Amino acid sequence: MARSVWDLLLNWWENIISPGSSATKLLGFAFMEKKPSHHDEILKHIYDGHDMKNIVVLRHCTVPNSLNDEQSNHIQLKQHTEREVEPEGSKMEIDLVGKTVENKQIILKGYTDGSPLETDMELKVGDGLKLEAPKGSNAIVVKNLYLSCDPYMRGRMRDFHGSYLPPFSPGSAIEGFGVSKVVDSDDPNLKRGDLVSGFTNWEEYSIIHKTKTGQLRKIEQDDGIPLSYHVGLLGMPGFTAYVGFYEVCGPKKGDYVYVSAASGAVGQLVGQLAKLHGCYVVGSAGTSKKVELLKNKLGFDEAFNYKQELDLEAALMRYFPQGIDIYFDNVGGAMLDAALANMRIHGRVAVCGMVSQTNRTDTQTFRNMFSVISKRVTIKGFLQSDFVHLYPRFLEDIKGWYKQGKIVYLEDMNDGLETAPAAFVGLFSGKNVGKQVICVASELPGKGWSLTTQEIDANGGQHRSNQQRQV
Amino acid sequence: MARSVWDLLLNWWENIISPGSSATKLLGFAFMEKKPSHHDEILKHIYDGHDMKNIVVLRHCTVPNSLNDEQSNHIQLKQHTEREVEPEGSKMEIDLVGKTVENKQIILKGYTDGSPLETDMELKVGDGLKLEAPKGSNAIVVKNLYLSCDPYMRGRMRDFHGSYLPPFSPGSAIEGFGVSKVVDSDDPNLKRGDLVSGFTNWEEYSIIHKTKTGQLRKIEQDDGIPLSYHVGLLGMPGFTAYVGFYEVCGPKKGDYVYVSAASGAVGQLVGQLAKLHGCYVVGSAGTSKKVELLKNKLGFDEAFNYKQELDLEAALMRYFPQGIDIYFDNVGGAMLDAALANMRIHGRVAVCGMVSQTNRTDTQTFRNMFSVISKRVTIKGFLQSDFVHLYPRFLEDIKGWYKQGKIVYLEDMNDGLETAPAAFVGLFSGKNVGKQVICVASELPGKGWSLTTQEIDANGGQHRSNQQRQV
Structure with missing residues (x-):
C-alpha cells in the first residue's frame, strides 16, 4: 500500500535530513498545494526550532496524494546555498x-x-x-x-x-x-x-x-x-501556445496533431489545448523521463524520444499512419523536414521556434519541401506579440482551465x-x-x-x- | 520610319520566300491578329496559286503594328515538314x-x-x-x-x-x-x-x-x-496564376510582388494580375530576351536574369530594398531561400512549383528558414484543382481583360x-x-x-x- 505523501515527507524530515545537517547546510522542504492550510502546517513543522536563515524550501511543488516506492525515489531534495533571508511584504x-x-x-x-x-x-x-x-x-x-x-x-x-x-x-x-x-x-x-x-x-x-x-x-x-x-503558463510561452494553436493552426476536432519539444514551456500547453479541442496528440521529447511525463502527466495520446529514432520520417509515419493535420514546430530543421513528409492534405505547420538551429543562418537541409505543394501545406511562422488583443481572453480561458484541473x-x-x-x-x-x-x-x-x-540528486553528489x- | 508589318510580311512572302521554294519545301506564313478579316486576307494572299499541302503557317502570331529594323529581324520563319494536310470542320x-x-x-x-x-x-x-x-x-x-x-x-x-x-x-x-x-x-x-x-x-x-x-x-x-x-491563359496555368495570386497570396494594392520563372506559363500572368491589382512587380527569368519581354511586353516594373546573379539574396535586396510582400514561387530551392531572407513582415509565399528540384526528394539547402518566424511569413503550397469552383469567375475575368487588351x-x-x-x-x-x-x-x-x-533561325540552319x- 502506498504511503501518504505527508507521512513520507515528515519521515524524511525527521529521520533523514535533519539529524545530519550542519547549521549552515540545513536541508529542508516545504510542500505547497492547493490547500494553503496544509502548506502552512508543513512549513511550521519544518522551521519550528530552526534558524529561519537555513530553511530551504522545495517551493510550489505538488505531488500526488500517494506515492509508490519508485515515485518516492524521485522526490527532489534541496541543498541550501547560504542566501540571506530577506523579509518581504x-x-x-x-x-x-x-x-x-x-x-x-x-x-x-x-x-x-x-x-x-x-x-x-x-x-x-x-x-x-x-x-x-x-x-x-x-x-x-x-x-x-x-x-x-x-x-x-x-x-x-x-x-x-x-x-x-x-x-x-x-x-x-x-x-x-x-x-x-x-x-x-x-x-x-x-x-x-x-x-x-x-x-x-x-x-x-x-x-x-x-x-x-x-x-x-x-x-x-x-x-x-x-x-x-x-x-x-500565463506569460509569453503560454500565450504563444494559445495563439499558436487556436489562431495559427486552425484546429478542428479530430485533427491529428504533432508537437515537438512537447514537454517544453510552449509544447506542453499546446498538447493539452489540442486534447481539450478533441484532437489526437503525439509529442516528442529528448529523454524517456519527458516521454513518460507527456503520456502520464500531460495527457498526450502518444509520445516518443526523438533521440532514439534513427529515421524521423519513419517514426512519424509509425505514430501517424494516417498523416499529420497540424504540426506545431518548436525545433525546425530535420524534424520539420520529417513532418513535411508526413503531412496530410491541407495540413498546417505553425512554426513557433527553431531550437535545433544554432546560428541564425545555419544551413538546414530539406528533402520534403515538395510536399508543401503536393499536400497543399501551409507553413506559418508567428510571434505571440502580434496577438496581444487576445491576451485577456487567453488569461480568462487558461486561468479557468487551470483552476478546473483541465490543464497542468x-x-x-x-x-x-x-x-x-x-x-x-x-x-x-x-x-x-x-x-x-x-x-x-x-x-x-x-x-x-x-x-x-x-x-x-537522490543518488548523491551530482549538482x-x-x-x-x-x- | 518603321514599316508596316503588313508591308514587311507581304514583301517577305513575295520576294524572299516564295521564289526559291521547291514544291515540297515551300515556306510561308500567316498572320493572325485581333481582326480576323486581316487574317483571312493574308492567308488568301499566301495560298492563292499554291498547293495547300505545302503551306506553312506562322499561326496565331501577332506582332506590333509597326516594326523597326531590329525587330523585323526577329520575325520567325517556318519550314514545312511535309505533313499531309487534312480537311477539318x-x-x-x-x-x-x-x-x-x-x-x-x-x-x-x-x-x-x-x-x-x-x-x-x-x-x-x-x-x-x-x-x-x-x-x-x-x-x-x-x-x-x-x-x-x-x-x-x-x-x-x-x-x-x-x-x-x-x-x-x-x-x-x-x-x-x-x-x-x-x-x-x-x-x-x-x-x-x-x-x-x-x-x-x-x-x-x-x-x-x-x-x-x-x-x-x-x-x-x-x-x-x-x-x-x-x-x-484559359487553362490550367492561367487558372493557377489566378487562384494563386488572388486566393493564396492575399494581395493588397501597393504590395511588393516578386515572381520567379516570370515569363513562364504561370508567372507571366501572375505579374500582369499583380500590376492590375496596383502592386509593384519584379520578375526573374533565365535569359536576357525573357527579361526584355517581362519589362517591355508584360509590363513588369523590373526584371532580372537570375543566371547573371552570383548572390540571389543580394539581387533581391537590390530590387526590393524595402522587402517583398508576396513571393510567387515557381522554382523553389535557392530562390525560395533567397526570397525568405528578403520577405517583409507578414509576407506571403505562394508555392506553385519547384522547377529547380530535379528529384522528388532532392536535397534543398535553406539558410533563411528562421525568417519564417522573425518575419511571420506564411508559405502556402497550393494546387489549382482545389479551386475549381472559381473557374467560371476566372474565365469571365480573364477573357474580359484579354479582350480589353489589359493582359497579353x-x-x-x-x-x-x-x-x-x-x-x-x-x-x-x-x-x-x-x-x-x-x-x-x-x-x-x-x-x-x-x-x-x-x-x-533567321541566321540560318539551326533547327x-x-x-x-x-x-
Missing part, C-alpha cells in the same frame, strides 16, 4: 526604498554566433544601485522575483539587427521576461508592492524606465496560481541568479524539464523568505539546478 | 468516323528519377485505332489539336504513388492537358465537332473513357481567343507531336519562352488545315521548334 519595500544595494547581475560578455556557452555570460556585482524612482521620471524600481529562460533569447546574443527584437548590449545585464515586485514607483499606475510581469533584466533589482513600463502587466495575485506562472503545467525551477547562465544554456541541449524559470527571490505570500536552492513542478 | 469528322488510323503516340519508356531526357520518351506508331466511340460506352474519340507541356508532368514520370496524381504507365502514351476536337461521341453531352479541353494523351487521336470525360471542359469557340490558349499572353508553340519530348525536356532548362504548347493539328476556324512547322506568340 510591505515592510520589505518600505525598508528598501532609498537604500543602495550591490545588485548582482548576469551580463552578456559579448556577441556569439554559435551555440551559447555559460562563459558568454558572467555574474557581475554592480557598483551600487539606489532603490529610488526619481521624481518626474515615471520610472519604477523593482525587485526581480522570477526570471524566464527562453530559447528566443539566443537570437539577441547575436550582432544581428534584422530580427524582431534588437540584440542585447554586451556588458549590460541580459533582458528577459520576469515577475517583479515594485519597490518604488514614479509611475501613477503602479505603486509599491505591486507585482508586475514583463521585460526586466537579469539582476536582483531593476530600474524600468518610462519607455518600457507600458509593456509591463500588473499581476492580480491569485493564491491558486503560483507567481512564477506569469512567465510560463510543468516548471523547471532553478534557484539563484547565478544559476541563470547554466539554465539558459541547458535549454539548447534539452536539460530543462518543463518551463525553465530562475528564482531570484521567492515570494511566498504572507511568509516572506528569499531562498536559493540547488539540487542534490544541477533543477526543480520540477508537477501540478 | 464537320466534313472532317464525318470522313474520319469508323476509319482506322495509325495514331502516332509519344510514350514514356520507363520511370526516371532524374531530370527527364528526350530518350525517356519515344515516338511510337500505334497498331491502328478505330475512330469510333462504342455504343453504350459513354466514351468519346477526339482528335488532339494542342498538347500542353507542363513542369508538373515530371512528377508523373517517377514511380511514386504518394503525390496528387498517379504516375504515368510506362509503354503508354503520356497523359496531359490538351485541346481536342470530338470525332465521335457516345456521350450525350458532347457531339461531333465539339471542342474540349482537359486531360488527353500525347497522340494524334485519343479515346477518352467515361470516367474521364467528366473532367473535360467544352470550349465555347471565340474568334478573339486562340484555341491553344485553353491549355495556357506569350506562347512557345512547337509543331508536330514528334517535337513534344524535346519541348518537354526544354522546360527544365528554360528553353521555352512563354507557355510551351505542342501543335499536333492546327485548327484554323473555317479554314481547315493540319500543319507542322519547324523553325529556321529548334519554337514559335513565340506575342499578343
Whole structure:
C-alpha cells in the first residue's frame, strides 16, 4: 500500500535530513498545494526550532496524494546555498526604498554566433544601485522575483539587427521576461508592492524606465496560481501556445496533431489545448523521463524520444499512419523536414521556434519541401506579440482551465541568479524539464523568505539546478 | 520610319520566300491578329496559286503594328515538314468516323528519377485505332489539336504513388492537358465537332473513357481567343496564376510582388494580375530576351536574369530594398531561400512549383528558414484543382481583360507531336519562352488545315521548334 505523501515527507524530515545537517547546510522542504492550510502546517513543522536563515524550501511543488516506492525515489531534495533571508511584504519595500544595494547581475560578455556557452555570460556585482524612482521620471524600481529562460533569447546574443527584437548590449545585464515586485514607483499606475510581469533584466533589482513600463502587466495575485506562472503558463510561452494553436493552426476536432519539444514551456500547453479541442496528440521529447511525463502527466495520446529514432520520417509515419493535420514546430530543421513528409492534405505547420538551429543562418537541409505543394501545406511562422488583443481572453480561458484541473503545467525551477547562465544554456541541449524559470527571490505570500536552492540528486553528489513542478 | 508589318510580311512572302521554294519545301506564313478579316486576307494572299499541302503557317502570331529594323529581324520563319494536310470542320469528322488510323503516340519508356531526357520518351506508331466511340460506352474519340507541356508532368514520370496524381504507365502514351476536337461521341453531352479541353494523351487521336470525360471542359469557340490558349491563359496555368495570386497570396494594392520563372506559363500572368491589382512587380527569368519581354511586353516594373546573379539574396535586396510582400514561387530551392531572407513582415509565399528540384526528394539547402518566424511569413503550397469552383469567375475575368487588351499572353508553340519530348525536356532548362504548347493539328476556324512547322533561325540552319506568340 502506498504511503501518504505527508507521512513520507515528515519521515524524511525527521529521520533523514535533519539529524545530519550542519547549521549552515540545513536541508529542508516545504510542500505547497492547493490547500494553503496544509502548506502552512508543513512549513511550521519544518522551521519550528530552526534558524529561519537555513530553511530551504522545495517551493510550489505538488505531488500526488500517494506515492509508490519508485515515485518516492524521485522526490527532489534541496541543498541550501547560504542566501540571506530577506523579509518581504510591505515592510520589505518600505525598508528598501532609498537604500543602495550591490545588485548582482548576469551580463552578456559579448556577441556569439554559435551555440551559447555559460562563459558568454558572467555574474557581475554592480557598483551600487539606489532603490529610488526619481521624481518626474515615471520610472519604477523593482525587485526581480522570477526570471524566464527562453530559447528566443539566443537570437539577441547575436550582432544581428534584422530580427524582431534588437540584440542585447554586451556588458549590460541580459533582458528577459520576469515577475517583479515594485519597490518604488514614479509611475501613477503602479505603486509599491505591486507585482508586475514583463521585460526586466537579469539582476536582483531593476530600474524600468518610462519607455518600457507600458509593456509591463500588473499581476492580480491569485493564491491558486503560483507567481512564477506569469512567465510560463500565463506569460509569453503560454500565450504563444494559445495563439499558436487556436489562431495559427486552425484546429478542428479530430485533427491529428504533432508537437515537438512537447514537454517544453510552449509544447506542453499546446498538447493539452489540442486534447481539450478533441484532437489526437503525439509529442516528442529528448529523454524517456519527458516521454513518460507527456503520456502520464500531460495527457498526450502518444509520445516518443526523438533521440532514439534513427529515421524521423519513419517514426512519424509509425505514430501517424494516417498523416499529420497540424504540426506545431518548436525545433525546425530535420524534424520539420520529417513532418513535411508526413503531412496530410491541407495540413498546417505553425512554426513557433527553431531550437535545433544554432546560428541564425545555419544551413538546414530539406528533402520534403515538395510536399508543401503536393499536400497543399501551409507553413506559418508567428510571434505571440502580434496577438496581444487576445491576451485577456487567453488569461480568462487558461486561468479557468487551470483552476478546473483541465490543464497542468510543468516548471523547471532553478534557484539563484547565478544559476541563470547554466539554465539558459541547458535549454539548447534539452536539460530543462518543463518551463525553465530562475528564482531570484521567492515570494511566498504572507511568509516572506528569499531562498536559493540547488539540487542534490537522490543518488548523491551530482549538482544541477533543477526543480520540477508537477501540478 | 518603321514599316508596316503588313508591308514587311507581304514583301517577305513575295520576294524572299516564295521564289526559291521547291514544291515540297515551300515556306510561308500567316498572320493572325485581333481582326480576323486581316487574317483571312493574308492567308488568301499566301495560298492563292499554291498547293495547300505545302503551306506553312506562322499561326496565331501577332506582332506590333509597326516594326523597326531590329525587330523585323526577329520575325520567325517556318519550314514545312511535309505533313499531309487534312480537311477539318464537320466534313472532317464525318470522313474520319469508323476509319482506322495509325495514331502516332509519344510514350514514356520507363520511370526516371532524374531530370527527364528526350530518350525517356519515344515516338511510337500505334497498331491502328478505330475512330469510333462504342455504343453504350459513354466514351468519346477526339482528335488532339494542342498538347500542353507542363513542369508538373515530371512528377508523373517517377514511380511514386504518394503525390496528387498517379504516375504515368510506362509503354503508354503520356497523359496531359490538351485541346481536342470530338470525332465521335457516345456521350450525350458532347457531339461531333465539339471542342474540349482537359486531360488527353500525347497522340494524334485519343479515346477518352467515361470516367474521364467528366473532367473535360467544352470550349465555347471565340474568334478573339486562340484555341491553344485553353491549355495556357484559359487553362490550367492561367487558372493557377489566378487562384494563386488572388486566393493564396492575399494581395493588397501597393504590395511588393516578386515572381520567379516570370515569363513562364504561370508567372507571366501572375505579374500582369499583380500590376492590375496596383502592386509593384519584379520578375526573374533565365535569359536576357525573357527579361526584355517581362519589362517591355508584360509590363513588369523590373526584371532580372537570375543566371547573371552570383548572390540571389543580394539581387533581391537590390530590387526590393524595402522587402517583398508576396513571393510567387515557381522554382523553389535557392530562390525560395533567397526570397525568405528578403520577405517583409507578414509576407506571403505562394508555392506553385519547384522547377529547380530535379528529384522528388532532392536535397534543398535553406539558410533563411528562421525568417519564417522573425518575419511571420506564411508559405502556402497550393494546387489549382482545389479551386475549381472559381473557374467560371476566372474565365469571365480573364477573357474580359484579354479582350480589353489589359493582359497579353506569350506562347512557345512547337509543331508536330514528334517535337513534344524535346519541348518537354526544354522546360527544365528554360528553353521555352512563354507557355510551351505542342501543335499536333492546327485548327484554323473555317479554314481547315493540319500543319507542322519547324523553325529556321533567321541566321540560318539551326533547327529548334519554337514559335513565340506575342499578343
